Amino acid sequence: MNQELDLQQLYKSALRIRLVESMIADKYAEGNMRCPVHLSIGQEIPSAIFQQVVKPGDTAISTHRAHAHYLAMGGNLPKMIAEIYGKATGCSKGRGGSMHLIDLEKGFLGSSAIVGNSIPVGVGVGLAKQLNKEDAVSFIFLGDGAIEEGSFYESANFAVVHKLPVVFIVENNLYSVYTGLSPRQPEDRSICALAKAIGLNCDVTNDSDFVGTYSKLASLTKNTRDGNGPSLIEINTYRKLEHCGPNDDDHLGYRPIHELEGLKERDLLQAIKESLSLSTHDYELMESEIWSEIDSAFSFAESSPFPTYEQVIGGVYAN
């Protein structure tokens, strides 16, 4: 590997995602963010590691749970918050909401609410990169649920046939909404084994293994970048909150107690912190910088105007 994981940067990126999502959760009850929000608390690490692998010129496309991916690509924070508030200054001018984020300047091409929907679009972007002979990769974020969609198989197959510069990043959080893996996928067949059978270069990792996850993602990406065909990394992770919304949903009982205790109480941010040798002052400074960025993003969103109805109805077709 030509580079090593920067743990301090990893901590800062993951903390930023955590704090942005926490602020959304805290303020959700005020009733001004009136759209579904799928928060990434507990799933910060895959995005924070991805941030150290992605290069200028690369692009990413994502899912309904897109906040962390958008932020990791450098997506504009005030515009994301304004979008969740339904404001004209939002990254999609208030027409998309939390599930439809975009920042073209940063190569974040979009996120889509239908499971599996953005996968083939990302593969098409990869084909464009190949046709343009760009030295760049199209990253596609998806979850374990999307593996069950036909669009995943169709897209992966096509990407393999054409050796496209595409990297699939699968965040396996074990649940599709409230349904666990066992009724959805055979227990003795891993996502990675399925991907390998399709012809993807593949590896599997746990997000708690920071160095391992980084080195696997970096190595697969390099291989793809070098023209050796598409890759898939399966990153085992866990969401802390409910599928959609600002609270937990433990009262529903769909996640077994032992799992909740074992996985939910894990704090990967704390784990990174323990391996860093920063002073309390350093941490306070880092946090206060992030908080001031978040505060100003929320002020921007709250004080921005709504789009006009004329702007919305005039926006269906390109001219």
Place this chain on the structure above:
Amino acid sequence: MQTNSASEILRVLDRNLKENPKFLISGLGVADPKGVFGTTLGLSEKYGVQRVLETPTSENAMTGVGVGLAISGFRPLMVHQRLDFFILAMDQLVNSAAKWHFMFGGQSSVPITIRLITGRGWGQGPTHSQNLHSWFAHIPGLKVVMPSFASEVASLLQASINDPNPVIFIEDRWIHNQQVDVVDPRIDKPIELGKAHVCTSGTQITVVSSGYMSIESLKAVNYLNGIGISVELIDLRTIKPLDMQTILMSVEKTKNLLVVDSSNEIASFGKEIIANTLMKSDTQLLSRPSLVSLPDVPEPTSHGVIGQYRVSAVKIAQSILRTLAIPDPADLIEALTPLKEDVPDASFTGPF
């Protein structure tokens, strides 16, 4: 010298591949020995398999790939040899292609053309002959083009390719062999999407049709003209955008309306036109507006009954006469019924 619609489509694709390095075509069969009914024949040899791209049998993902290409600066054209297979791609059509421009605040758009070929007759049956243009017209963000005549197919296809939005281009299989003179001045004359064409000017009744139905309608109109009945035939060219203005102006003159639609009647586009006319026109009609379309029944395969099921010149002429309260001439059926009702012309012998 004559050419036909299939050759016209081939000519337009060839020209775009030649002139625009960002234009490419994809679909199952675009580089095969039959070349999608001859409409892509020879293009892969000429422009390479990267720009004339054979695809896996993956309609949904390949539509998404087209969206990905389109948002990356390419101008893809996709083709499906039967519209019915494209039903597998509804997620990418409706949730991606049609929405992308709108839901990302207009920052990104999807200039993609999707050619869908509709089967008709020769035993195409329930799953190879569906006319689903009404579905597509229902989706905000799409445009829907239905070419009829060989003289206009090139211009309509070029306008669809030039459009910065997703365009559904529906080719009834039976338009492919329609003939036109190669020096016809209408060929390549630019057509703006959303402008209907008044094929015949008339005073007694307005007939509105689209796609292959306009060819059948024209047969009926010509026959009726021979017995002194004056019909204004409007070929829509595009059902979305819809040129209501041309329809309303015509109805104001004729005060009678018949819509000919190749779709099944329930929630059909034909009813959209009738409803629009009634809602937007102050004209006092002389008769109830009427519709010729398919019943709420899938297409039967048997060639023994297809003539009764399908809309043809006979049914159109009879409906016009009924609307005008004129009895059918004795020779109507004989004059307008083809020798075989399940083929476009005698040269068609299947099997595809």
